[in-house]
Amino acid sequence: MSDTTLVPDAAVEEAARKPVRRRRRRIDDGSSVAEARGSSRWVVLGVLVALTLYAVGPLWWLVVAATKNQRELYTTSGLWFGELNLWENLSTLFTYQDGIFSRWLWNTVVYSGVGSLGLTLVSLAAGYGLAKYRYRGKGLTMGLIIASFLIPGSLMIVPSFILFVRLGLYDTIWAMILPGMFGSFSVYLAKVYAEGAVPSELMEAARIDGAGEYRIFFSMGLRLLSTAGATIFLLHFVASWNTFMWPLVFLKGVEKWPVMLGMYSWLQRGTDSTVDLTSLVLTGSLVSTIPMVILMIAMQRYWRSGVTLGSLK
Amino acid sequence: MSVNTHDNHAGLREPVPGSPHDRRPGGGASPRGHTPRGHTPRGRIPRWNWRTAQSVKGASFTFPFLAGFALFVLVPVGMALRESVYTTKSTGGLGFGGQTVSFAGLDNFAAGLVDGPFWAGMLRVFLYALVVVPLTQVLSLALALLLDAARRRTAARFRIALLLPYMVPGIVATMVWIYQYSPTVGPLTPFFEMFGLDVNFFSSSMVWVSMGNLAVWGAVGFTMLILYGALQSVPHEVFEAARLDGASELRIAWSIKVPFVRGSLVLTSLLSIIGTLQLFDQPLLFRAVTPETITRDFTPAMMIYDQAFKVGNLNYATALSVILALVVGVASAIIYRFTNREES
Numbered sequence: 001m002s003d004t005t006l007v008p009d010a011a012v013e014e015a016a017r018k019p020v021r022r023r024r025r026r027i028d029d030g031s032s033v034a035e036a037r038g039s040s041r042w043v044v045l046g047v048l049v050a051l052t053l054y055a056v057g058p059l060w061w062l063v064v065a066a067t068k069n070q071r072e073l074y075t076t077s078g079l080w081f082g083e084l085n086l087w088e089n090l091s092t093l094f095t096y097q098d099g100i101f102s103r104w105l106w107n108t109v110v111y112s113g114v115g116s117l118g119l120t121l122v123s124l125a126a127g128y129g130l131a132k133y134r135y136r137g138k139g140l141t142m143g144l145i146i147a148s149f150l151i152p153g154s155l156m157i158v159p160s161f162i163l164f165v166r167l168g169l170y171d172t173i174w175a176m177i178l179p180g181m182f183g184s185f186s187v188y189l190a191k192v193y194a195e196g197a198v199p200s201e202l203m204e205a206a207r208i209d210g211a212g213e214y215r216i217f218f219s220m221g222l223r224l225l226s227t228a229g230a231t232i233f234l235l236h237f238v239a240s241w242n243t244f245m246w247p248l249v250f251l252k253g254v255e256k257w258p259v260m261l262g263m264y265s266w267l268q269r270g271t272d273s274t275v276d277l278t279s280l281v282l283t284g285s286l287v288s289t290i291p292m293v294i295l296m297i298a299m300q301r302y303w304r305s306g307v308t309l310g311s312l313k
Numbered sequence: 314m315s316v317n318t319h320d321n322h323a324g325l326r327e328p329v330p331g332s333p334h335d336r337r338p339g340g341g342a343s344p345r346g347h348t349p350r351g352h353t354p355r356g357r358i359p360r361w362n363w364r365t366a367q368s369v370k371g372a373s374f375t376f377p378f379l380a381g382f383a384l385f386v387l388v389p390v391g392m393a394l395r396e397s398v399y400t401t402k403s404t405g406g407l408g409f410g411g412q413t414v415s416f417a418g419l420d421n422f423a424a425g426l427v428d429g430p431f432w433a434g435m436l437r438v439f440l441y442a443l444v445v446v447p448l449t450q451v452l453s454l455a456l457a458l459l460l461d462a463a464r465r466r467t468a469a470r471f472r473i474a475l476l477l478p479y480m481v482p483g484i485v486a487t488m489v490w491i492y493q494y495s496p497t498v499g500p501l502t503p504f505f506e507m508f509g510l511d512v513n514f515f516s517s518s519m520v521w522v523s524m525g526n527l528a529v530w531g532a533v534g535f536t537m538l539i540l541y542g543a544l545q546s547v548p549h550e551v552f553e554a555a556r557l558d559g560a561s562e563l564r565i566a567w568s569i570k571v572p573f574v575r576g577s578l579v580l581t582s583l584l585s586i587i588g589t590l591q592l593f594d595q596p597l598l599f600r601a602v603t604p605e606t607i608t609r610d611f612t613p614a615m616m617i618y619d620q621a622f623k624v625g626n627l628n629y630a631t632a633l634s635v636i637l638a639l640v641v642g643v644a645s646a647i648i649y650r651f652t653n654r655e656e657s
Contacts, residue, residue, distance in 0.1 A: 040562065044459050045467070051456060052474045055534065058489045059477060061500060065492070078500040126378035133371020141375055148386055150645075154591040154614045155638040158621045158630045159392035160385070182381030213370040242482040244594050249622060260484040267488060268601040278498060285485045296480040297473070304538070 066286040070279050089283040101284060103255060104262040108288075111176040111258055112240040118181040120233045127190025127228070128221050132198055142191075145184040153245075161249055175250040176258070180240055186232045193228035194221070231302040234295070238303070241292060259288045397421050397632035421632035430610040431633060435590075435640065437521075438612050442589040445525045446582055452529065453536035454578065458566050460537070461544045472541070479534040487598045490527040495602075515603040524595055536581045543574040579652045583645055590641050593618065613637045 061078050066089060072082040093101050130138060160179065164170045169178070198221055206216045222229070247261045257265075263284050270277035296303060400417040425431060456475065460468040478486060493499045494514035505512045514523045547570060555565050593614035600607040600615075609623070610616035617637065621630035 041463075044462050048456075048459055048463065048467075048471050051452075051533075052471055055475050055478050055530070058486075058493055058530070059481065061493065062489050065498070073498055078498065122377050122381065126375040129371050129374025133368065133374070135368035135372040137372065141379065144382070144387075148382070150642060151386070151390060152587060152591055152638050152641045154593070154617060155393055155634045156386070156389050158617065158627060158634050159389040159396060161621065162396060162627060162631075163389055163392060178381070179385040182378055182385050184382065184386070187375075187378055213367065217374065242484065244484050245618075249618070260482060263488065264484065264598065264601070267491075267598065278492070281488060282492070285488055289481050289485050292482060293477065293480045296476075304542075 062282060062286055062289075066283045068279075070276065073279060073282075086283075089279060090287070093280055093283045093287065096280060100254065101259070101262065101280075101287075104257050104259040105288065107173075107256060108241055108258040108260075111173065112237045115177045115180040115240050116233045116236040118177065119183055119186055119236050120229050122181055123183065123186035123190045123232050124194075124222060124225050124229055125217065126187045127192075128194045128198065128217055128225065130187070130191045131194035132200065132203065132221075145188055148184040149188075157245065157249055164250060170250060171252045171256070173256060176240075176247060176256075179246075180236060183236065186236065189232060190225065190228050193231075194225055197224050197228070227302070230299070234299050234302050238292060238296065241288075259284070263288070393631050393635055396628050397635050400628050401626075417628070421629050422636065424629065425632050425636050428633075431613060431616050431636075434610055434613045434616055435637075438590050438592050441521060441525065441592070442586050445528050446585050446589060448525070449529050449532045449536055449585060450578060450582055453533050453540055453581070454571070454574070456533065456537040457540035457544055457574070458570060460541050461570070462562065462566075472538070475537060476534040478531050479538075481531075483531065483594055484598065486531050487527060487595050490523070490530070491598065491602055494523050515599070515606055517606045520599065520603065520606050524599060527595060528589070532585060536585070539577050539581055540574050543577040544570055547573045575652075579649070582652075583648055586648060587641055587645055590644065591637070613640075 064081055065073060065078060067084055067086040068076065068082050069085040069088065072085070076082045130141060161170070164175050169175045202220065202224075203216055206220055211219070241258075242260065243258070244260050244264070247258050248264075251257055251261070254262075254265075263281055266277045266281050266284070270281060398416065398418060398421065399414050400420065402413045402415070460471060463471070481489075493501050496502045496513070501514065502512065513519060551569055552565055555569060560568070591614045592612045596607050596611050596615055597618075600609070600611070609619045613633070614637070617630050617633045620626050620633060624630075
């Protein structure tokens, strides 16, 4: 119990600690040897720069390659721009096969968006119920949630396929949206957060004012849990944007594919047909990555707290 | 509201006597209000109803989740166990044609346990994990320590750049690296040619290195973030004390910082081993460009996929999934026990 309640406190603490820490560091910079100094400082910087180049290099190459035309892609060095051909590449990408790429992109947005919204609501409600109420069967629910962390993803895929065929969900968009809405980790995250963020006194006050339990949740609980909601939404949105094996198994129709699967089909075809799709795959990769990078950088606060929570689980 | 307050303290989820939910006839002021969460027959009739209503409503918040969880998690797990003890003899395609289902007992498991290609794949991912996971951990730890040693503002700048690979979708990352390795468009082949080396990144001896590099590239940022976070929570007074005692920065890193992040190291290793044993996406993409090196049963997960959706033997594929899940579970348990024992 103390383990789980500790987590949101830690998050709050981190926020509260920041200015303090910075102040302490500043003093360190002036007087003591908190950081490496002199020659060792340059070694530290040098290694960091080298590893940063390793991390960023391939992405730089991708950006450069996406701006080149087919011929220059093969003839010029990959590390610097040639003739700027980005707009042509983009228009080829979005018009190829009647604009199937924009269809894939749209599918991905729908699957990720609707699925994450559903997951967020379901998880917040369940986490709130588990954190703020006492009832029989709660322990069992928590047990199931924790136990399900141990189920490896590869165990689920074949039986889910059999089940979805029977339910008539195979090759429908629901196969992409529904199963993701019931993630036990998100519920765990919401529960841990609700324990710290929703004061029972506030709920009591709302009850005294005559609000029903559901009304309390929808008008007060959801608002208090908005940070947890953003974290859950973001983590699932990104995961669902990147998912590959699931649509590979569950979606037959090209029209329903998400963008990752679509690009895989291009990568596959690029090698065994006369059409060279390399340029399309590269531009497509860049286009489908940029939203993720922007989202992750903009919402760092949320996913980093989620990641830390995940590592404490 | 003239009731005692310690009734409130007895449990925050208790009703406030006198609140609109408290439908006791006597109102909050009645002495019965003092009965603490009674299972007494006296308090039962009005109060029990009230509490039941609240409990049921509270529990009902979890119902949507539980319904979905039962359907999409519990049912498939149950089906995995059930389907794996049957065999389906079918006449057509994916097993939708004429078919006869018969109980096979543990035959599928027996076949799976002596399935050469399956265990060859298992050995591959185990050896691969044995190299890639420690390498990722060491590199991430080194990075986290370096960031910790750098000035805070410098660290913040590098951190974002180092995290970029983590933000790139895994499929895109794999494709980008496939192109880096490509002899026609990639920059790596000409780079190694400068040193007179003719490297074929897709040859059977190199393909593991190629995939391992990609895995390390994708995982280092994330692992570094977790370790760096753990380092930040080390009380700085400890370092000051060590410095006063004349410990070098390296000594501090090794003797204080590393033991401090041990828990995070164990956890990230565990997560990456679990992921690596189920390796699927990356080899499948590599297979698209080099099908002769990456066979269709290259990893256990690929073999399961192949058996289920190409061969159409769903029952056998399910049995293999159960075996893989057990291997993953046993491996995690052993690592967990092993690292925990070392700690004590």
